[in-house]
Amino acid sequence: MSSRLAEIAEAAHIDATALASSCPVPILQHNQIVLGHGSGGRLTQRLIQQEILAAFRNQHLATLHDGAMLTLNGSRVAFTTDSYVVKPLFFPGGDIGSLAVNGTINDLAMCGARPAYLSAAFIIEEGLPMEEFRRIVRSMRQAAEAAGVEIVTGDTKVVDRGKGDKIFINTAGVGLIHSRADIRADRVRPGDKILVNGPIAAHGIAIMSVREGLEFEAEIETDSAPLNGLVGAVFEAGHDVNMLRDPTRGGLASALNEIAEQAKVCIRLDEQAIPIDEAVKAGCEILGFDPLYVANEGKLLAFVSPDNADAALASMRQHPLGHEAAIIGEVLAGTPSLVTIKTRVGGTRVVSMLSGEQLPRIC
Amino acid sequence: MSSRLAEIAEAAHIDATALASSCPVPILQHNQIVLGHGSGGRLTQRLIQQEILAAFRNQHLATLHDGAMLTLNGSRVAFTTDSYVVKPLFFPGGDIGSLAVNGTINDLAMCGARPAYLSAAFIIEEGLPMEEFRRIVRSMRQAAEAAGVEIVTGDTKVVDRGKGDKIFINTAGVGLIHSRADIRADRVRPGDKILVNGPIAAHGIAIMSVREGLEFEAEIETDSAPLNGLVGAVFEAGHDVNMLRDPTRGGLASALNEIAEQAKVCIRLDEQAIPIDEAVKAGCEILGFDPLYVANEGKLLAFVSPDNADAALASMRQHPLGHEAAIIGEVLAGTPSLVTIKTRVGGTRVVSMLSGEQLPRIC
Numbered sequence: 001m002s003s004r005l006a007e008i009a010e011a012a013h014i015d016a017t018a019l020a021s022s023c024p025v026p027i028l029q030h031n032q033i034v035l036g037h038g039s040g041g042r043l044t045q046r047l048i049q050q051e052i053l054a055a056f057r058n059q060h061l062a063t064l065h066d067g068a069m070l071t072l073n074g075s076r077v078a079f080t081t082d083s084y085v086v087k088p089l090f091f092p093g094g095d096i097g098s099l100a101v102n103g104t105i106n107d108l109a110m111c112g113a114r115p116a117y118l119s120a121a122f123i124i125e126e127g128l129p130m131e132e133f134r135r136i137v138r139s140m141r142q143a144a145e146a147a148g149v150e151i152v153t154g155d156t157k158v159v160d161r162g163k164g165d166k167i168f169i170n171t172a173g174v175g176l177i178h179s180r181a182d183i184r185a186d187r188v189r190p191g192d193k194i195l196v197n198g199p200i201a202a203h204g205i206a207i208m209s210v211r212e213g214l215e216f217e218a219e220i221e222t223d224s225a226p227l228n229g230l231v232g233a234v235f236e237a238g239h240d241v242n243m244l245r246d247p248t249r250g251g252l253a254s255a256l257n258e259i260a261e262q263a264k265v266c267i268r269l270d271e272q273a274i275p276i277d278e279a280v281k282a283g284c285e286i287l288g289f290d291p292l293y294v295a296n297e298g299k300l301l302a303f304v305s306p307d308n309a310d311a312a313l314a315s316m317r318q319h320p321l322g323h324e325a326a327i328i329g330e331v332l333a334g335t336p337s338l339v340t341i342k343t344r345v346g347g348t349r350v351v352s353m354l355s356g357e358q359l360p361r362i363c
Numbered sequence: 364m365s366s367r368l369a370e371i372a373e374a375a376h377i378d379a380t381a382l383a384s385s386c387p388v389p390i391l392q393h394n395q396i397v398l399g400h401g402s403g404g405r406l407t408q409r410l411i412q413q414e415i416l417a418a419f420r421n422q423h424l425a426t427l428h429d430g431a432m433l434t435l436n437g438s439r440v441a442f443t444t445d446s447y448v449v450k451p452l453f454f455p456g457g458d459i460g461s462l463a464v465n466g467t468i469n470d471l472a473m474c475g476a477r478p479a480y481l482s483a484a485f486i487i488e489e490g491l492p493m494e495e496f497r498r499i500v501r502s503m504r505q506a507a508e509a510a511g512v513e514i515v516t517g518d519t520k521v522v523d524r525g526k527g528d529k530i531f532i533n534t535a536g537v538g539l540i541h542s543r544a545d546i547r548a549d550r551v552r553p554g555d556k557i558l559v560n561g562p563i564a565a566h567g568i569a570i571m572s573v574r575e576g577l578e579f580e581a582e583i584e585t586d587s588a589p590l591n592g593l594v595g596a597v598f599e600a601g602h603d604v605n606m607l608r609d610p611t612r613g614g615l616a617s618a619l620n621e622i623a624e625q626a627k628v629c630i631r632l633d634e635q636a637i638p639i640d641e642a643v644k645a646g647c648e649i650l651g652f653d654p655l656y657v658a659n660e661g662k663l664l665a666f667v668s669p670d671n672a673d674a675a676l677a678s679m680r681q682h683p684l685g686h687e688a689a690i691i692g693e694v695l696a697g698t699p700s701l702v703t704i705k706t707r708v709g710g711t712r713v714v715s716m717l718s719g720e721q722l723p724r725i726c
Contacts, residue, residue, distance in 0.1 A: 032493055055501055055503070056500070056513075058513050060513065061515055067516050072438060072537065073539055075435060077436075077537070081533065117423075119431075129395050138418055150419075152433060152442060154411075154415060154419075156401060156407060157447075157531075158399075158400045159531075159724060164526070170446060172442075176435065361523070
């Protein structure tokens with residue numbers, strides 16, 4: 001047991017031996033890319049920090065946020081990009097097209113921005129049926145219309161058979177940051193409440209149940225949705241939000257660990273307060289997943305000061321995408337970078353960042 | 364012989380039989396994606412028009428330019444995206460990383476914009492050596508620094524072995540449009556001179572000679588370069604430019620056909636005036652390519668009114684990337700959408716858009 005572990009255990013009031021067993025094994029240096037580098041967890045973080053940030057070092061990238069917050073001719077602008085490699089292309093409640101549109105809209109919304117324009121770039125494997133391409137493009141249009149954004153520029157590349165996987169889509173987006181918004185990890189303070197807008201883990205389980213051929217009584221659908229309206233409603237109601245993040249790859253656990261590290265704070269979750277649908281919970285149990293690590297595509301985590309929290313919760317709950325919003329935890333002054341959870345049975349355990357790969361190609 | 368062909372032949376003063384033989388065969392409807400859909404030629408154009416524009420229909424996409432020209436909070440902003448799937452990853456004079464940075468910078472420059480910020484999104488195949496990833500990222504940084512732009516946001520996805528091809532890179536970019544710039548196909552007028560900033564076809568031949576294992580006396584290097592400085596110099600010298608385009612996939616021929624169609628003008632090139640390096644010309648002959656269809660990655664076509672053309676040419680020639688700039692053709696009032704070339708031997712032939720696939724995965 002290292003003295004650092006003992007120290008963390010003491011600060012978090014948890015059993016040091018339990019903490020040691022829950023800590024991820026040390027991550028070896030990799031001399032090639034492995035699937036885990038795309039997990040959204042510890043390996044992704046390491047790849048980004050050691051290889052990408054080290055090369056591109058600048059103040060915008062260094063925030064490690066979902067998008068960059070920039071100044072362009074005096075305007076506060078958010079700019080973001082994401083590639084989508086989800087498998088299968090079509091799944092309950094969505095497809096790669098709507099996912100690609102909603103995902104980038106959400107990254108802009110997490111910067112406190114109103115999404116304005118999107119790009120769409122396709123890398124298509126030779127042989128993709130034209131009808132599938134058409135379905136995907138239609139789905140993108142519908143998603144863009146539903147969210148009130150325009151797809152204004154694009155690109156199409158084709159790779160030879162066996163050198164891609166049907167279709168990969170990149171969407172980038174630009175938007176104007178709300179005048180009221182000031183979203184930064186370093187605004188997160190002890191006392192802040194952590195809100196989520198609804199039940200977690202649906203996207204990952206929807207994808208995995210298709211892949212594994214599982215059938216549940218009720219089909220589990222992705223939660224993929226555009227969060228710009230919800231975020232806009234919270235800002236317009238005048239509620240100050242310190243930090244926003246959509247917990248996609250790597251789930252709540254990885255997103256909260258990232259924020260705890262950046263904000264140098266301790267986060268404590270309350271398991272009982274975290275909304276999760278019964279069917280999704282059953283799916284997690286069957287598949288052996290901890291829902292805290294399962295990807296969401298229509299959820300956000302909002303850090304709000306304690307005096308703002310109830311009002312922000314109320315305004316979320318008035319929005320169609322926030323009916324089941326809940327306060328699921330809070331920020332503590334304890335050990336920096338530590339995320340713990342008070343379990344249903346009353347114990348406390350450490351929630352570490354996802355290490356390795358859990359659900360490849362979930363988005 | 365259709366009456367339309369006879370009419371075109373008469374208008375262009377060329378032999379109608381020769382015209383018929385040079386016309387592309389009709390393109391069949393495809394029920395799946397083929398490599399030619401990524402060629403940058405007729406098939407790409409059809410895919411974009413029938414499948415993508417039909418779905419996303421809006422004024423910005425409809426311009427079919429290299430990027431979208433938008434208004435964001437009162438500022439004129441350009442926004443563009445491109446994915447890079449070039450094979451091999453490393454080639455004489457460049458690599459996929461520098462190509463991805465320069466390419467998006469150039470698309471912004473072709474909108475008359477000063478590139479400000481880029482995104483970088485990687486789709487990596489499991490197994491890519493970390494050292495190759497590192498080289499690519501370093502190369503991106505150097506290219507961005509050389510052009511004075513920042514890479515501010517990114518994304519990393521990993522796909523399983525056999526479902527990608529080492530690495531694909533998407534870059535998107537935003538920039539502010541020069542106050543003097545008004546780049547639009549519908550500003551192209553009969554009388555306009557067509558300028559190119561230097562010798563053509565180097566990029567495609569550099570890639571193909573690596574792929575085919577050809578060795579020339581002097582190694583042929585890609586012309587990949589950031590054109591923002593050159594374009595800025597022309598604007599700052601006060602020279603009005605009506606239209607800009609970088610002739611990448613599909614080469615000069617496809618770019619000029621697109622512009623001729625959009626502007627509803629006739630274009631006549633002068634073969635003798637088109638700069639091409641001897642080694643590149645030899646490479647084209649060995650490989651059986653018409654240099655007019657071979658991709659460039661550091662070239663631009665500028666349409667300038669006749670009274671501005673010589674001055675614009677002079678200011679291009681003062682820039683390191685424009686020493687060998689030349690006036691290579693002009694816009695005529697003849698048959699709309701027709702591109703012809705006056706050959707070295709004094710004849711005239713039609714230059715049609717690339718149909719099918721010539722050089723897959725050239726960028």
